[in-house]
Amino acid sequence: MRYFDYIGNENLERLFLKKPQYFNRDTGKELLKYSLGAFIYVPATRYDMAYKTVSGKVMGARPLAICLEDAVGAAGEEEAIKNLELILKNFKDDNVKNIDDIPLIFIRIKDANQLEKIKKIITDYEKIITGILIPKCDSHLIEKIINILNSFKLTKIYVIPIIESKEFIYKENKEYYFENMYKTLLKHKDRVLNVRIGIADLLGIYGIRRSKLFSMYDNIICTSFIHDVINYLNRPELDIPISGGVSELFNMDNEIIKNKYIEEIMLDKFHGFIGKTVIHPNQIKIVQALQVISYEDYMDAKNILNSTESIYGVSKGILGERMNEVNPHLLWARKILILSQIYGVLNEGVEYNELLEF
Incomplete structure (x- = not known):
């Protein structure tokens, strides 16, 4: 796959001095880790939506996470796991002709126990799964998830920690948790493809929700957290890209929302972040264009x-x-x-x- 493959050759020649190149899940990590761009989350409970995204019918969707966590209600886990298996089975049966037909598919799990539950699914479809997203992540959970994957003999599946819990924002705790996260990422840097930040969860701790009038860089909680993420984890010796936080605002026909979204992505880049988590197809083109x-x-x-x-x-x-x-x-x-x-x-x-x- 490659970015902007929906643009015809004539326009590609007009727009690009250097065209985007092809990549897939087997591309070397030094390149693959920078390839996540607009990383869309789709709930496993919504089979039609998830399968449409996985099978390439959502324009521009390249990396994607099938979500078994926040996007799934308390009573929806069983259905979500069944859908996950069905999505992967149908995709493999219907679409896979060669490795370049496969998007970067990740599974966002709820916790380590859930990873154990889906052992058969990920071992059956390991060749079309790129990695596991770990929400509410700390250093201990990274170790635990990697150990579980190793016990499944799934040593080629990457992990992506999502930093989004109160331990990383509360003043009395954050230094300890960031220091241990740094040490763990350094230890497992060959296995960790990317680090993501959970802005919605962190704001939720304080009962705050985004406003369409501001970017996350206007919020002192977010800027304090971002400062720490960059200071502890954007280190040359780690060399693990960090992605910008998600926004739930997706109506890009609203100029206020669109302009603030563009401003935030540009600030993401200025702070050294690469790519951004997205939750709606309307966000994909903007994120990718700005990469x-x-x-x-x-x-x-x-x-x-x-x-x-x-x-x-x-x-x-x-x-x-x-x-x-x-x-x-x-x-x-x-x-x-x-x-x-x-x-x-x-x-x-x-x-x-x-x-x-x-």
């Missing part, structure tokens, strides 16, 4: 990487509007080149909003 690398960033990144052996540590950017400095911008440049393989590079003069027209 594409601009002409300026791509050309400057190449220039920085080509200058590592130069006698000059500073050079003018391609558009003549900023300075490139090799030492402070080196990690940024390397990341830009990796992301350019997945999401592509826009031609000079092309803006991301042109991708929203398709």
Whole structure:
């Protein structure tokens, strides 16, 4: 699969200096971990919705999580697990011709006990499952889930922790929990594909819900939490991408909602996050369009990487509007080149909003 495969070749040539490349669940982790883009959650209790997304009928849906947790009511677990098996069975029977036909399918479990319950499902369909999402996650739960998967002999299935519990926000606890999360991620960095943050859950602890008038960066609880996530977990030695938090606001015909959503994604990127959890197809195109690398960033990144052996540590950017400095911008440049393989590079003069027209 690849991003923007719904855009015809003529328009791809017009829009992209460098087209997005193909990837699948067997792509090397160094590239795959940056490929999650707009990561959509679909409830397992809604078979039609989930199967439509898995089978590629939702435009642009590439990575997706079939959710057995928050999107499932207290009485819906049994039905959700049955649907999960049916979705995977029907998808495998109907659609899989080769590895490139398979989206990145993840299962969002409720807890370790539920993972034990679905052992047969994930072992039967391990070749089309990319990973397990772990909600309300801490360091102990990561260890427990990895040990369970190893006991199932499912050593090629990735895990994705979701940090969203009060232990990571309460002042008296958070240092301990973040330090242990860091140590555990470092220990299992080859197995952890991504880290996600649960903004809705954290706000819910304080009885707060999003407003369409603000982004999460306007909320001091969110900004405090984001500061800690970046400070503890966005470390070069971990090198595990962190994704931006979800928004439940999806009516992109509302200009206020759309503009705030775009602002938030741009702030996600500015804070070093890659991709974003989404809960509605209306959010997918915007998130994906904003992951594409601009002409300026791509050309400057190449220039920085080509200058590592130069006698000059500073050079003018391609558009003549900023300075490139090799030492402070080196990690940024390397990341830009990796992301350019997945999401592509826009031609000079092309803006991301042109991708929203398709």
